[in-house]
Amino acid sequence: MAFTDKTVRLAWKRAGNGGGLAHCQSCQKQVKWANRGRARTDGWEADHMVPRFMGGPDQVWNCRILCWECHRKVTGQQAAVRAVVRRSVQARPSRAVVRMRKPKVPTLPRFVVDPVKLRKLRKLR
Numbered sequence: 001m002a003f004t005d006k007t008v009r010l011a012w013k014r015a016g017n018g019g020g021l022a023h024c025q026s027c028q029k030q031v032k033w034a035n036r037g038r039a040r041t042d043g044w045e046a047d048h049m050v051p052r053f054m055g056g057p058d059q060v061w062n063c064r065i066l067c068w069e070c071h072r073k074v075t076g077q078q079a080a081v082r083a084v085v086r087r088s089v090q091a092r093p094s095r096a097v098v099r100m101r102k103p104k105v106p107t108l109p110r111f112v113v114d115p116v117k118l119r120k121l122r123k124l125r
């Protein structure tokens, strides 16, 4: 799912400076309505503040206007978080299962024969 045009327009209005211009809601740089999705200084993207993979909805409160550079940074960070989440969800349970199947047995201290003590024991007998 993605934001509807209506939602993006509302978010734009909130960040708007008038005359087809708005500011990035992260770095305050000015962006231009006509340059949505363009990788240039006044290019911008509608960003999910709570990312979609975390259940963030396509609603106005969750929509912010970010300049192209900030959007790239944010989505990069989110991708890193998503990778960590995926790893912890998928890898950890299987590792836990392995640990449960093979419980670690504490190693017993090695029996060292002390020749002096052994001689004494023999004499006692």
Ligand SMILES: [Zn+2]
Binding pocket: 024, 025, 026, 027, 028, 029, 066, 067, 068, 069, 070, 071
């Ligand atoms: Zn920015």
